[in-house]
Amino acid sequence: MREPRWLPLARWIGLGFLGLFTLIPLYVMVSSSIKPLQDVQNGFSWIPTTISLRPFADIWKTIPLARYFGNSLIVASIASVLSVTVAIFAAYAVSRYRFPGRRVFTVTVLSTQMFPGILFLLPLFMIFVNVGNATGLELYGSRTGLIITYLTFSLPFSIWMLVGYFDSIPKALDEAAKVDGNGPLGALFRVVIPAAIPGIVAVTIYAFMTAWGEVLFASVMTDDSTRTLAVGLRGYATENDVYWNQVMAASLVVSVPVVIGFLLLQRYLVQGLTAGAVK
Amino acid sequence: MVARTTPHQDERRDATLAGGGPPPPGRRGLRSRLAGRIPFGLRRLSVPYLLIIPAIALELLIHVIPMLVGVGMSFLRLTQFFIRNWSAAPFVGLSNYQVAVDFDSAVGSSLLHSFTITVAFTALSVGLSWLFGTVGAVLMQGAFRGRGFLRTFFLVPYALPVYAGVITWSFMFQRDTGMVNHVLVDQLHLLGDRPFWLIGGNSFAAVVIVCVWRSWPFAFLILMAGLQNIDNDYYEASAIDGASWWRQFRSITLPMLRPVNQVLVLVLFLWTFNDFNTPYVLFGKAAPQQADLISVHIYQSSFITWNFGSGSAMSVLLLLFLLAVTVVYLVATSRRRSDA
Numbered sequence: 009m010r011e012p013r014w015l016p017l018a019r020w021i022g023l024g025f026l027g028l029f030t031l032i033p034l035y036v037m038v039s040s041s042i043k044p045l046q047d048v049q050n051g052f053s054w055i056p057t058t059i060s061l062r063p064f065a066d067i068w069k070t071i072p073l074a075r076y077f078g079n080s081l082i083v084a085s086i087a088s089v090l091s092v093t094v095a096i097f098a099a100y101a102v103s104r105y106r107f108p109g110r111r112v113f114t115v116t117v118l119s120t121q122m123f124p125g126i127l128f129l130l131p132l133f134m135i136f137v138n139v140g141n142a143t144g145l146e147l148y149g150s151r152t153g154l155i156i157t158y159l160t161f162s163l164p165f166s167i168w169m170l171v172g173y174f175d176s177i178p179k180a181l182d183e184a185a186k187v188d189g190n191g192p193l194g195a196l197f198r199v200v201i202p203a204a205i206p207g208i209v210a211v212t213i214y215a216f217m218t219a220w221g222e223v224l225f226a227s228v229m230t231d232d233s234t235r236t237l238a239v240g241l242r243g244y245a246t247e248n249d250v251y252w253n254q255v256m257a258a259s260l261v262v263s264v265p266v267v268i269g270f271l272l273l274q275r276y277l278v279q280g281l282t283a284g285a286v287k
Numbered sequence: 288m289v290a291r292t293t294p295h296q297d298e299r300r301d302a303t304l305a306g307g308g309p310p311p312p313g314r315r316g317l318r319s320r321l322a323g324r325i326p327f328g329l330r331r332l333s334v335p336y337l338l339i340i341p342a343i344a345l346e347l348l349i350h351v352i353p354m355l356v357g358v359g360m361s362f363l364r365l366t367q368f369f370i371r372n373w374s375a376a377p378f379v380g381l382s383n384y385q386v387a388v389d390f391d392s393a394v395g396s397s398l399l400h401s402f403t404i405t406v407a408f409t410a411l412s413v414g415l416s417w418l419f420g421t422v423g424a425v426l427m428q429g430a431f432r433g434r435g436f437l438r439t440f441f442l443v444p445y446a447l448p449v450y451a452g453v454i455t456w457s458f459m460f461q462r463d464t465g466m467v468n469h470v471l472v473d474q475l476h477l478l479g480d481r482p483f484w485l486i487g488g489n490s491f492a493a494v495v496i497v498c499v500w501r502s503w504p505f506a507f508l509i510l511m512a513g514l515q516n517i518d519n520d521y522y523e524a525s526a527i528d529g530a531s532w533w534r535q536f537r538s539i540t541l542p543m544l545r546p547v548n549q550v551l552v553l554v555l556f557l558w559t560f561n562d563f564n565t566p567y568v569l570f571g572k573a574a575p576q577q578a579d580l581i582s583v584h585i586y587q588s589s590f591i592t593w594n595f596g597s598g599s600a601m602s603v604l605l606l607l608f609l610l611a612v613t614v615v616y617l618v619a620t621s622r623r624r625s626d627a
Contacts, residue, residue: 011429011532012531012532012533015429015532016431018426019426019431022422022423022426023423023426023427023437026419026422026423026441026503027437027440027441029419029500030440030441030443030444030500030504031440032459032466033444033452033455033456033459033500034443034444034455036455036458036459036466037451037455040458048464049464050464051463051464051469051473052464052465052466052468052469053469094341094342094345095342097338097339097341097342098338098339098341098342100338101334101335101336101338101339102335102339104335105334105335105338107335107336110335113339113343116346117342117346120346120350120351122554122557122558122609122613123350123354123561123606123609124560124561124582124602124605124606124609125561125563125582126561126563126582126585126586126598126602126605127353127354127357127602127603127605127606128349128350128353128354128357129586130357130360130589130595130598130599130602131353131354131356131357131360131599132349132353133595134356134360134365134370134373134595135352135353135356137370137371138371138372138373141371141372156345156348156349157349159345160345160346160348160349160350163342163345163346167342192334192338217446217448220448221448221449221450221564223449223450223563223564223567223568224563224564224567224582224586227567228590237448237450238448238449238450241450241451241454242571245571252458252461252464255454255458256455256458259450259451259452259454259455260451262448262451263447263448263451266446266447266448267443267446267447270442270446271439271442271443271446274439274442278442278508278512
């Protein structure tokens with residue numbers, strides 16, 4: 009494209025604005041996390057006058073952050089691995105077979121992603137409570153309940169992205185594997201999955217991020233012992249005071265794992281997320 | 288890869304041609320025994336269904352069945368007395384719906400108020416997110432220093448866990464210790480008094496800003512990919528004809544992005560309209576009147592009154608509204624597209 013003379017200036021202004029908009033909250037988070045409590049209580053300052061790493065030690069004592077962290081880690085890891093496993097089989101079917109109901113399946117699964125979460129929340133809450141009452145199975149307040157819920161949340165997009173990756177692997181490879189005496193599962197495990205590893209890892213990260221960041225169900229479906237980070241971080245606000253420096257430090261600590269994962273696999277994630285929309 | 292498998296293929300074919308020995312033991316043996324019982328066509332047809340069964344079972348369990356249960360619940364007087372034993376809740380027909388759409392009642396008028404707020408919030412947030420995403424993606428075209436870094440950097444708010452990003456904003460919007468008032472009052476002296484941002488009228492602006500901050504990177508991401516898919520030949524051909532940059536943008540870029548925008552705007556609309564996380568984390572337990580978005584409204588009215596029947600009726604109304612908008616939108620945009 010031919011660039012007019014004003015474009016560099018426009019680029020500077022436009023991208024500068026967007027860059028500041030993105031940067032400021034991130035800067036506030038990082039800079040406030042290294043201030044002593046007094047400094048965040050006495051009004052805002054751009055440059056910390058005293059640097060203190062205390063907040064990063066205190067966050068574990070003010071609330072049981074380690075427990076919340078562990079809960080989030082367990083729930084998000086199991087949910088994402090299970091979700092991707094289920095998605096791999098479904099995506100393989102959609103990518104490699106033409107069967108009646110294929111389109112209905114993909115459209116229905118994707119459309120659930122668009123429904124309001126609140127619509128499922130009340131009935132699921134009722135189902136969990138009443139199934140628990142009837143059978144003694146503790147779903148409400150348990151990690152299992154949360155894991156089952158989260159794994160379905162990431163399923164639609166996981167299937168969608170994996171279909172994209174699988175479609176990009178030549179079918180000749182499966183055919184060759186089948187000629188070698190493999191069944192459909194053999195072809196999937198020996199050819200398709202090894203070739204799609206980066207995509208599969210990216211989708212796992214996506215599913216992990218979804219579970220790691222979910223707030224609505226976590227706020228209703230967990231109790232004290234199973235509370236996840238999404239709800240637990242509110243603990244820094246007491247009746248009288250909010251330990252803002254600790255809130256910022258904790259936010260930073262819980263963000264680092266997912267942001268790093270996202271940035272490392274950015275290329276594959278972006279490819280997967282955008283493939284369907286652009287096609 | 289293909290070349291490597293060919294010799295195997297030949298070997299096997301040779302073995303078959305030579306008459307071979309007995310079939311190798313193990314899985315293959317089992318498979319051929321099974322093959323004898325199930326007709327070939329059926330066996331081949333059932334493979335994809337077996338593969339999608341786990342996904343379907345989970346979707347049924349967590350999405351489809353709860354949705355149907357939710358519709359059922361909306362016809363019951365499901366108050367706190369029946370939460371632990373819902374089979375005892377009396378059937379009340381459409382009365383939950385009647386209350387929800389009776390705009391003279393307290394429940395109905397607050398639902399209508401929340402709905403209006405949500406429509407305004409969604410229109411503003413989607414509009415701004417789309418605008419920022421488009422401006423960002425278009426200005427990122429071409430080569431300049433720092434492009435790769437910016438591209439990654441812009442995605443950070445999208446990658447951040449919702450509560451971490453939004454809680455930072457709620458710190459920034461604090462009246463006495465927040466960054467926003469520090470800039471507006473202490474540094475720029477634009478305002479004399481420190482305004483409240485998380486209660487009162489300003490809370491609407493606050494929730495829009497936070498929502499745009501979180502969702503514009505998604506628009507940016509999709510539009511970047513869309514722009515990359517436009518064939519450069521169009522720009523070169525029009526440049527030969529002397530078209531200006533602006534002319535190219537209007538006559539090539541925007542029309543070529545149309546299908547991408549069609550999906551993008553719909554997805555942004557649905558996500559924003561249903562957004563629960565942003566207002567819930569930003570305002571905490573009590574959302575201000577002026578930023579009473581519908582998801583939080585239904586949530587709070589359900590869990591404060593423990594009237595799940597009424598909450599379900601409101602959720603069903605919300606779903607019907609979203610379905611209607613989606614159908615109208617798809618029909619309208621598709622027709623215009625085929626006219627063009």
